[in-house]
Amino acid sequence: MTDIHATAIVEDGAVIGEGARIGPYSIVGPNVKLADGVILEAHVAVAGHTSIGSNSHIFPFASIGHKPQDLKYSGEVTRLEVGSNNQIREHVTMSPGTEGGGGVTTVGDNCLFMMGSHVGHDCQVGNHAILANNATLAGHVELDDFVILGGLSAVRQWSRIGTGAIVGGMTGVEFDVIPYGSVIGDRARLAGLNLVGLKRKGLPRDQIHALRAAYRALFESDEGTLRSRAETLAAESSDQPLVKTVTDFILEKEDRRFCTPRTED
Structure with a gap:
C-alpha cells in the first residue's frame, strides 16, 4: 500500500509503486x-521523464529530473533513470539528459549522494558510487562502479573516472582518472592507487602486487608515451584482471588526457 501525505502533489500520469511513501x-x-518501496521525505521535487528504482530513499529539498542546466536545451524530451537502493540526501540535484548527449542521464544501484551533490546532464554513474557533500559532476561525466568523490570536489565535463578510484576533497578533476587511482590537489594529480579500497574489497594480494607494479611501469617510466606503455603492459599482463582493467581503460579511447603524478607548483 502506498502512503501519500495529504499535502503532497502527485500529478495525473505519475506511476507510484507498491509500498512507496511520499x-x-x-x-x-x-x-x-x-x-x-521508494521513499520521498518532505519537500522533495521529482519532475520530467524520471524513473526512480526500488527502495531508493530521497531526502528533503532534493530536486530530481528538472530541466538540465544547459543553455542548449530547448525543451526536448529527455530522461533521468535512477537505479535501486540509492540514498539521495538533502539538496541533491540530478539533471536529465540532453539531445546532444544521448538524451539520458543514468545512475546505477546502491549509491550514496550526500548533501548538495550534483549529477549533471548526460552523466553515466555506475553502482556503489559515493559523492560526498557538494561533490559535483558536470555534464557528460562517466563514473564507473565503486568510485568515491570527496567533499567539494568537481569533475569537468566529458571526464571519465575508472572503477574503484577515489577523488580527494576539494579536488578539481580535469582529465580522466585511471581505475583504482587516487587523485588529489587543486587541479587533480595522481597520487597513487586506492590501496585501502582494494584491500577492503578483499582482492587477492598477488593481484594488488601486480597492479602496483603496473602503476610503476605506467607512471614512473619515461620511455615512450603513456599509451605505448599501456599497450606493452596489456600484452605482458593479460592474465592479471586488475591490470587489464587499467590498460583497457587507457586504451579504450584515443586522444584522451589522464591525471598523472606531478610535483606541486
Missing part, C-alpha cells in the same frame, strides 16, 4: 515513475 509537500510530476 512525504509532506513533495511534488511528483506526471511523467515520473517511482518503483516499489
Whole structure:
C-alpha cells in the first residue's frame, strides 16, 4: 500500500509503486515513475521523464529530473533513470539528459549522494558510487562502479573516472582518472592507487602486487608515451584482471588526457 501525505502533489500520469511513501509537500510530476518501496521525505521535487528504482530513499529539498542546466536545451524530451537502493540526501540535484548527449542521464544501484551533490546532464554513474557533500559532476561525466568523490570536489565535463578510484576533497578533476587511482590537489594529480579500497574489497594480494607494479611501469617510466606503455603492459599482463582493467581503460579511447603524478607548483 502506498502512503501519500495529504499535502503532497502527485500529478495525473505519475506511476507510484507498491509500498512507496511520499512525504509532506513533495511534488511528483506526471511523467515520473517511482518503483516499489521508494521513499520521498518532505519537500522533495521529482519532475520530467524520471524513473526512480526500488527502495531508493530521497531526502528533503532534493530536486530530481528538472530541466538540465544547459543553455542548449530547448525543451526536448529527455530522461533521468535512477537505479535501486540509492540514498539521495538533502539538496541533491540530478539533471536529465540532453539531445546532444544521448538524451539520458543514468545512475546505477546502491549509491550514496550526500548533501548538495550534483549529477549533471548526460552523466553515466555506475553502482556503489559515493559523492560526498557538494561533490559535483558536470555534464557528460562517466563514473564507473565503486568510485568515491570527496567533499567539494568537481569533475569537468566529458571526464571519465575508472572503477574503484577515489577523488580527494576539494579536488578539481580535469582529465580522466585511471581505475583504482587516487587523485588529489587543486587541479587533480595522481597520487597513487586506492590501496585501502582494494584491500577492503578483499582482492587477492598477488593481484594488488601486480597492479602496483603496473602503476610503476605506467607512471614512473619515461620511455615512450603513456599509451605505448599501456599497450606493452596489456600484452605482458593479460592474465592479471586488475591490470587489464587499467590498460583497457587507457586504451579504450584515443586522444584522451589522464591525471598523472606531478610535483606541486
